[in-house]
Amino acid sequence: xxxxxxxxxxxxxxxxxxxxxxxxxxxxxxxxxxxxxxxxxxxxxxxxxxxxxxxxxxxxxxxxxxxxxxxxxxxxxxxxxxxxxxxxxxxxxxxxxxxxxxxxxxxxxxxxxxxxxxxxxxxxxxxxxxxxxxxxxxxxxxxxxxxxxxxxxxxxxxxxxxxxxxxxxxxxxxxxxxxxxxxxxxxxxxxxxxxxxxxxxxxxxxxxxxxxxxxxxxxxxxxxxxxxxxxxxxxxxxxxxxxxxxxxxxxxxxxxxxxxxxxxxxxxxxxxxxxxxxxxxxxxxxxxxxxxxxxxxxxxxxxxxxxxxxxxxxxxxxxxxxxxxxxxxxxxxxxxxxxxxxxxxxxxxxxxxxxxxxxxxxxxxxxxxxxxxxxxxxxxxxxxxxxxxxxxxxxxxxxxxxxxxxxxxxxxxxxxxxxxxxxxxxxxxxxxxxxxxxxxxxxxxxxxxxxxxxxxxxxxxxxxxxxxxxxxxxxxxxxxxxxxxxxxxxxxxxxxxxxxxxxxxxxxxxxxxxxxxxxxxxxxxxxxxxxxxxxxxxxxxxxxxxxxxxxxxxxxxxxxxxxxxxxxxxxxx
Amino acid sequence: xxxxxxxxxxxxxxxxxxxxxxxxxxxxxxxxxxxxxxxxxxxxxxxxxxxxxxxxxxxxxxxxxxxxxxxxxxxxxxxxxxxxxxxxxxxxxxxxxxxxxxxxxxxxxxxxxxxxxxxxxxxxxxxxxxxxxxxxxxxxxxxxxxxxxxxxxxxxxxxxxxxxxxxxxxxxxxxxxxxxxxxxxxxxx
Ligand SMILES: Cc1ncc(C[n+]2csc(CCOP(=O)(O)OP(=O)(O)O)c2C)c(N)n1
Numbered sequence: 001x002x003x004x005x006x007x008x009x010x011x012x013x014x015x016x017x018x019x020x021x022x023x024x025x026x027x028x029x030x031x032x033x034x035x036x037x038x039x040x041x042x043x044x045x046x047x048x049x050x051x052x053x054x055x056x057x058x059x060x061x062x063x064x065x066x067x068x069x070x071x072x073x074x075x076x077x078x079x080x081x082x083x084x085x086x087x088x089x090x091x092x093x094x095x096x097x098x099x100x101x102x103x104x105x106x107x108x109x110x111x112x113x114x115x116x117x118x119x120x121x122x123x124x125x126x127x128x129x130x131x132x133x134x135x136x137x138x139x140x141x142x143x144x145x146x147x148x149x150x151x152x153x154x155x156x157x158x159x160x161x162x163x164x165x166x167x168x169x170x171x172x173x174x175x176x177x178x179x180x181x182x183x184x185x186x187x188x189x190x191x192x193x194x195x196x197x198x199x200x201x202x203x204x205x206x207x208x209x210x211x212x213x214x215x216x217x218x219x220x221x222x223x224x225x226x227x228x229x230x231x232x233x234x235x236x237x238x239x240x241x242x243x244x245x246x247x248x249x250x251x252x253x254x255x256x257x258x259x260x261x262x263x264x265x266x267x268x269x270x271x272x273x274x275x276x277x278x279x280x281x282x283x284x285x286x287x288x289x290x291x292x293x294x295x296x297x298x299x300x301x302x303x304x305x306x307x308x309x310x311x312x313x314x315x316x317x318x319x320x321x322x323x324x325x326x327x328x329x330x331x332x333x334x335x336x337x338x339x340x341x342x343x344x345x346x347x348x349x350x351x352x353x354x355x356x357x358x359x360x361x362x363x364x365x366x367x368x369x370x371x372x373x374x375x376x377x378x379x380x381x382x383x384x385x386x387x388x389x390x391x392x393x394x395x396x397x398x399x400x401x402x403x404x405x406x407x408x409x410x411x412x413x414x415x416x417x418x419x420x421x422x423x424x425x426x427x428x429x430x431x432x433x434x435x436x437x438x439x440x441x442x443x444x445x446x447x448x449x450x451x452x453x454x455x456x457x458x459x460x461x462x463x464x465x466x467x468x469x470x471x472x473x474x475x476x477x478x479x480x481x482x483x484x485x486x487x488x489x490x491x492x493x494x495x496x497x498x499x500x501x502x503x504x505x506x507x508x509x510x511x512x513x514x515x516x517x518x519x520x521x522x523x524x525x526x527x528x529x530x531x532x533x534x535x536x537x538x539x540x541x542x543x544x545x546x547x548x549x550x551x552x553x554x555x556x557x558x559x560x561x562x563x564x565x566x567x568x569x570x571x572x573x
Numbered sequence: 574x575x576x577x578x579x580x581x582x583x584x585x586x587x588x589x590x591x592x593x594x595x596x597x598x599x600x601x602x603x604x605x606x607x608x609x610x611x612x613x614x615x616x617x618x619x620x621x622x623x624x625x626x627x628x629x630x631x632x633x634x635x636x637x638x639x640x641x642x643x644x645x646x647x648x649x650x651x652x653x654x655x656x657x658x659x660x661x662x663x664x665x666x667x668x669x670x671x672x673x674x675x676x677x678x679x680x681x682x683x684x685x686x687x688x689x690x691x692x693x694x695x696x697x698x699x700x701x702x703x704x705x706x707x708x709x710x711x712x713x714x715x716x717x718x719x720x721x722x723x724x725x726x727x728x729x730x731x732x733x734x735x736x737x738x739x740x741x742x743x744x745x746x747x748x749x750x751x752x753x754x755x756x757x758x759x760x761x762x
Contacts, residue, residue, distance in 0.1 A: 165635035329683035
């Protein structure tokens with residue numbers, strides 16, 4: 001049967017067909033739909049882990065115990081999971097283990113453009129790079145087989161344009177592999193004495209796989225016109241085929257370790273060799289280091305994503321018409337109407353604090369008119385950075401600095417930072433923007449939502465008790481829509497010579513049903529002071545003739561505009 | 574081969590439109606590429622989706638690049654204008670005349686462009702309707718995406734039945750009737 005599938009859906013399908021039994025993941029664009037689709041197969045145990053490191057450890061445990069397993073994440077999640085990945089490369093896996101890492105060239109929804117292939121190389125882990133959904137499915141199975149054959153974790157790397165593209169996939173049935181017996185083995189104990197020997201195995205394995213790579217069907221030469229030869233992989237392969245239809249191509253499916261013999265064979269057959277790859281000059285540097293003449297990055301650069309017109313222009317001298325862009329108002333993403341982060345950031349902006357923020361929907365509090373964010377680096381960094389501000393500049397700085405992070409981010413990597421604050425006598429203030437869901441990535445459940453990946457009820461962490469148990473005495477739970485109380489609580493917390501945590505608790509507007517009447521502006525009462533425009537609500541617009549209008553199809557009825565209006569002009573009766 | 578670019582504002586239902594188009598293509602034996610946007614820009618930002626259908630030349634890339642679109646399907650006026658560089662010379666542009674001001678306009682840092690329709694007509698073969706109003710008449714503003722598909726259906730060589738089947742396959746059973754109604758109105762618009 002043929003089906004149109006997202007790359008991510010096809011990865012899930014590949015795992016299903018290849019008999020994967022355990023999948024643990026933390027959401028992150030563009031990887032999230034993999035585990036969401038895995039969860040639809042009752043044959044696979046699926047879970048959301050609180051972070052990527054835990055996800056990899058769970059999958060590793062499952063693989064070592066003898067069943068095929070996987071973990072999924074976005075590229076930066078692989079940094080969080082790097083510790084177990086680097087050492088699992090030494091310990092080996094028993095049953096197949098695949099780690100899916102989704103890169104985001106062009107930074108459609110990411111904070112950097114890092115290239116997973118570099119981590120695969122650094123960790124000495126084989127890495128696969130599919131070009132369409134069919135390959136996503138097929139490579140998943142091949143990666144599991146290679147994982148077992150060479151006793152190593154494998155990385156399946158996708159990029160946004162593969163993960164989020166629908167192409168045709170031929171479906172097959174699931175083949176249930178026998179569990180591999182688990183036998184106690186000192187290779188799973190990463191003590192120096194054991195790992196010195198394992199490192200030798202890692203080297204041997206990599207050489208053997210690089211040899212096999214030259215005859216693997218997923219690394220294939222497509223001979224056409226020999227005057228130009230291109231080595232490429234993944235999404236770039238598609239653009240090469242469109243831009244340079246006559247060029248000979250060596251398409252790589254396994255991108256680490258590289259099939260050296262095959263590359264030399266190809267290089268010898270073409271007059272001119274170019275390397276076309278998204279992101280870093282990963283192939284190019286390796287191939288040049290073997291003394292083979294080639295070029296690529298000097299033309300394509302490392303910024304953003306490749307596309308066919310760019311390749312045609314650089315390598316086929318094709319005239320590309322200059323595109324004229326009109327200067328149009330941008331449309332950046334915004335906090336939704338009714339979002340509980342809006343009142344919180346309204347108050348933070350009003351208090352003119354230094355806000356060490358974090359990654360999630362609430363990062364949008366950085367944009368006008370809220371303008372309330374100073375820093376946002378990586379998940380959990382808010383807490384460490386606020387602590388750094390305090391330790392560098394002293395108590396006075398702590399009186400005007402807050403860390404803000406979401407509930408999913410706090411569970412992901414906020415707790416250890418908070419423990420550090422407790423331990424090292426911080427007097428700072430941490431605000432957990434608890435909307436009880438992982439919002440930004442599209443509403444995945446997490447330990448604070450009260451539900452598991454299937455939507456069944458699950459234990460819900462009590463952040464207040466957790467903070468108290470860590471040794472914090474000054475803990476408050478405040479509804480952010482009560483902006484007066486929120487302001488007072490923040491002021492008091494900042495003034496106190498002790499560490500404070502404020503849990504700003506109100507559910508995501510997209511998960512509670514709208515029950516309130518939409519608001520309207522009573523033109524008889526409105527004094528045109530435009531205080532209501534300071535909250536940045538997409539449902540409120542200025543009218544050409546003065547005053548404001550509320551779009552009732554967008555209004556959620558949260559009442560924040562009414563709370564900030566000094567004249568009582570915003571009404572919903 | 575058809576290259577179609579679908580643009581709109583996050584949350585407007587562009588994903589259903591592209592999914593349905595891809596599905597219809599597959600059911601008729603076309604090769605298909607659909608490139609979607611998930612994540613950050615779904616929060617009320619600009620969204621763009623590419624759909625490529627071919628029953629002759631092989632397809633590789635899932636992107637439609639500048640100057641390559643046969644048809645642009647725009648869910649909002651400003652986004653139609655923004656998408657114009659994607660259109661082939663003489664290409665068709667189907668636009669929902671609804672205007673949704675972006676945040677820079679709301680906060681007064683920018684102005685919503687005037688006379689968008691006239692500007693679009695300078696370089697495209699334009700088909701304009703307020704699909705949102707039509708959808709509201711059908712019972713829900715959410716069906717604006719299907720009204721637009723109804724308009725689009727007149728410019729693609731698929732039978733009416735193929736469209737209706739695709740709607741049935743891709744819409745929850747309780748919403749099928751309202752969506753067929755919206756599709757028909759779009760076809761008449
Ligand atoms: C290491 C890492 N993993 C995953 C992500 C993707 N990501 C960005 S925001 C976010 C969710 C944040 O959820 P939460 O903290 O609850 O805030 P909300 O979006 O709900 O406001 C995730 C998972 C990331 N940026 N970095």
